[in-house]
Amino acid sequence: MSAPSRNAYVPFVSVDNMMKLVLHIGIERMMADLAAEIEADFRRWPLFDKTPRVASHSDIGVIELMPTSDGETYGFKYVNGHPSNMKKGLQTVTAFGLLADVATGYPLMLSEMTILTALRTAATSAMVAKWLAPRGATTMAMIGNGAQAEFQALAFKEICAIREIRLYDIDPAATAKCARNLTGRGLNVVSCTTPEEALLGAQIITTCTADKQNATILTDNMVGSGVHINAVGGDCPGKTELHRDILLRSGIFVEYPPQTRIEGEIQQLAPDHPVTELWQVISGTATGRQDARQITLFDSVGFAIEDFSALRYVHGRLQASGLYLDLDMIADPDDPRDLFGMILRAAA
Amino acid sequence: MSAPSRNAYVPFVSVDNMMKLVLHIGIERMMADLAAEIEADFRRWPLFDKTPRVASHSDIGVIELMPTSDGETYGFKYVNGHPSNMKKGLQTVTAFGLLADVATGYPLMLSEMTILTALRTAATSAMVAKWLAPRGATTMAMIGNGAQAEFQALAFKEICAIREIRLYDIDPAATAKCARNLTGRGLNVVSCTTPEEALLGAQIITTCTADKQNATILTDNMVGSGVHINAVGGDCPGKTELHRDILLRSGIFVEYPPQTRIEGEIQQLAPDHPVTELWQVISGTATGRQDARQITLFDSVGFAIEDFSALRYVHGRLQASGLYLDLDMIADPDDPRDLFGMILRAAA
Known part of the structure; x- marks a missing residue:
């Protein structure tokens, strides 16, 4: 079989790479940058697709999906909240997120968001306090x-x-x-x-x-x-x-x-x-x-728009930083109607 | 810094590994297995958290999130539908999905689902036709x-x-x-x-x-x-x-x-x-x-439950097949309250 095409790959920002990015930019500087991005997106608020997060509650926690779109780019975050996790040595909140191209539906970037959520939450708080x-x-x-x-x-x-x-x-x-x-x-x-x-x-x-x-x-x-x-x-x-x-x-x-x-x-x-x-x-x-x-x-x-701003910020720095890994995540047959043939050819 | 702990990793099934899994099991056999899993989950339908998919529509397509949970395991699928993609040499439908542990909110597996959706859709159709x-x-x-x-x-x-x-x-x-x-x-x-x-x-x-x-x-x-x-x-x-x-x-x-x-x-x-x-x-x-x-x-x-069944089927075969890659996706500090300290230590 031939190697997957460029379309097959989604850049993935691991926890390790996110830490490197934060340290490279500087924690304070990155939060100031994020605050500026979030503020800019709050200014164009009416433009976004908005929906309350989609929550799945259990007795001891919640798992949520937080989608939004500005018409050009779509983003969502997966995030949990489990206060009892701390006793188990786990994080109360963990998260990851994705950006996608609205025009094709193809993912643009997958990223850890446990660290990024911590940064964007604090950046939002401080940006709001400024007002x-x-x-x-x-x-x-x-x-x-x-x-x-x-x-x-x-x-x-x-x-x-x-x-x-x-x-x-x-x-x-x-x-x-x-x-x-x-x-x-x-x-x-x-x-x-x-x-x-x-x-x-x-x-x-x-x-x-x-x-x-x-x-x-x-x-x-x-x-x-x-x-x-x-x-x-x-x-x-x-x-x-x-x-x-x-x-x-x-x-x-x-x-x-x-x-x-x-x-x-x-x-x-x-x-x-x-x-x-x-x-x-x-x-x-x-x-x-x-x-x-x-x-x-x-x-x-x-809110989802804050995550969207944060993901776009990280996405904008991917090429310069090189702090990502390409994941073979999208099936991309030579002929888009021939998904089955792609599997058959993988056998060869 | 010390290496990430076991909790940091999420098994990821790439397109390449999904093709290998399908070929290893056999396409027909895998669809029969999936039909049995889906049928079993239809039998316990009332138990599931059900919600219509969360769709973000644009002029030329749609991006959807399809979550569900059986109270023990949570799953969701990201899927797009863009008929005009074919003319661009892209897939009309691409997808990926995730399973997570309801008790902790931690992801259990990330998987490509373009191929898996094709399999589960056909398996569901045939299972329903059997009835x-x-x-x-x-x-x-x-x-x-x-x-x-x-x-x-x-x-x-x-x-x-x-x-x-x-x-x-x-x-x-x-x-x-x-x-x-x-x-x-x-x-x-x-x-x-x-x-x-x-x-x-x-x-x-x-x-x-x-x-x-x-x-x-x-x-x-x-x-x-x-x-x-x-x-x-x-x-x-x-x-x-x-x-x-x-x-x-x-x-x-x-x-x-x-x-x-x-x-x-x-x-x-x-x-x-x-x-x-x-x-x-x-x-x-x-x-x-x-x-x-x-x-x-x-x-x-x-419907989301069919994706859930399919993801659980793949998850159940991960250890035996070894067809996955570990992604460093979850920030897992030694002290769960010390996310900041984890970043600081990464600098060392």
């Missing part, structure tokens, strides 16, 4: 010091000029791990033993915990006026982090209402509770923060 | 002699004891290709120059054309009583093959009504037109063919 956080914010409290924490810290440093990160986790070992990883990265890192201590002086509060339950990471009396809350961890039905009373005092900003009302903090509120779509703030058709005393809340659940 | 076709059928007309045709012919030979295949395509080159590929395979192959000629003496009629339009491959006067129609090609909105009057004379059998009413031949009928679900026939709760004179119609569109 919503109070002016001159320099201190961020970080409640939950798991796998996402360092990415958030560095994205806020790079994109929002945050200088001090105040860490708290119910598990002091997580805080110690996070503080250790952030050493020498240009941040003043303060490890705290209570959430209240972490909130001291913080103009931005990031919550990023992983329990699948309606937890109350922040109670109403812990949150003063004028802060920006970046609520990352509440991202599926039955999983929230903030007390309902905080939501009622906040201006709430979301990615895609049909998805956030099911998965986000606002699942605790009435289905018609007013929220603002971020793309409207970014494109200038809605108001962001109203005044210095307002509590702004980014009810982050993660 | 619905008139007794003693030995002759099948095949209208449309493209990439799916040989698979259909051999599946019907193996599973339904069909002995004569009568080929017709608007393009004689397609018929010639199909006849050539079927030579020496134990079938009496008759190449025809009109659809009417192909239908002569046929108890089973398979339509499998690829135009994206409401074509009329079969008109009402071409179809006599007592036949079984296996309508494979009408499988997306605006794409049908049969005249509406044939549908009105037929007992109609479908995979999953919410999907077939959008994509199948029955998109031409009222949304409440009675149809029978195949899983009920197979599990004994609904009647199949009522009598020798009835026209039975399998309005095939392809």
